[in-house]
Amino acid sequence: MKAFIVWMVGLATVVPQHAWSGEQASLLEKYARQARQESPDFTVFQPQRGELFFTSRHSGGKPDTPACTTCHGATPTSSGMTRANKPIEPMAISKTPSRFADPDKVEKWFGRNCDSVLGRPCTAQEKGDVLVYLLKQ
Amino acid sequence: MSHRRVCFSLLLIASALLWSDTAWADRHERIPPATHAPTVKACSDCHMLYPAEMLPKASWEKIMKNLDNHFGETATLPEGERQEITRYLTRMAGDGDGRAWGRKFLRGLSEGDAPMRISETPYFQRKHGKKLSAGVFKKEGSRSPANCPACHLQAAQGWYEE
Numbered sequence: 002m003k004a005f006i007v008w009m010v011g012l013a014t015v016v017p018q019h020a021w022s023g024e025q026a027s028l029l030e031k032y033a034r035q036a037r038q039e040s041p042d043f044t045v046f047q048p049q050r051g052e053l054f055f056t057s058r059h060s061g062g063k064p065d066t067p068a069c070t071t072c073h074g075a076t077p078t079s080s081g082m083t084r085a086n087k088p089i090e091p092m093a094i095s096k097t098p099s100r101f102a103d104p105d106k107v108e109k110w111f112g113r114n115c116d117s118v119l120g121r122p123c124t125a126q127e128k129g130d131v132l133v134y135l136l137k138q
Numbered sequence: 139m140s141h142r143r144v145c146f147s148l149l150l151i152a153s154a155l156l157w158s159d160t161a162w163a164d165r166h167e168r169i170p171p172a173t174h175a176p177t178v179k180a181c182s183d184c185h186m187l188y189p190a191e192m193l194p195k196a197s198w199e200k201i202m203k204n205l206d207n208h209f210g211e212t213a214t215l216p217e218g219e220r221q222e223i224t225r226y227l228t229r230m231a232g233d234g235d236g237r238a239w240g241r242k243f244l245r246g247l248s249e250g251d252a253p254m255r256i257s258e259t260p261y262f263q264r265k266h267g268k269k270l271s272a273g274v275f276k277k278e279g280s281r282s283p284a285n286c287p288a289c290h291l292q293a294a295q296g297w298y299e300e
Contacts, residue, residue: 083183083184085184085211085282085284085285086281086282086285086288087183087184087185087285113212113213113214116212117212
């Protein structure tokens, strides 16, 4: 019981409170649990860190996709374009309310896109940071 | 008007209607877009969902075995999903149940040929020959022959005539 209370209090501080759907909230909870396992130093997801991660050029991935914004558009509220020239709807939840509602879809694309941009899987902290950033837009 | 004459004119009208109807169907063939949910979900995020009818079974098998390097992208799927989609695409292929629509796309291909692209088939190249050589694909903003909806604005609904 004590462990549970500690966990609940921990969660309340890790995941800032917003009116997100149940799916989005439980996805963030899952990433928070994983992030704590991956690094004992992890405290909370930070939208600023997510913004930096999402908009920076990285190395290690494919040369023609150095950043998330290569495909997703310069800002979260603008549309993007796939490598096959199909438009991608904005990532900002305010523009595309259906975003991040299907946990399998989110995991599928983090898997593909992190590999394209970084040449490695994203950490749980990176995923959580990006999500809280985009869910605030 | 004699009885014979009426009969004759009726026949004439009927055959004219019939003729224009087949001609119309010829020029306005529509390939009904796939509704197989797992395929729609897995294969229409990056580009329009290409109709299974436009390639032979052998092509779909090869494409679905190489999703880890799919035209430079990673399109890998969980094994169960991959198999289900492969079954659908090979069943509806141009040399399968999709024969009625697909036959012409397979013209010029030999038994066992497995082109990886619709845009590489002889039929496609013939229909787009002038455009390909003139480099119009770049100029018209489609960027690539694979970007069907850039020129065929109703491709996603199954229409491909100009």
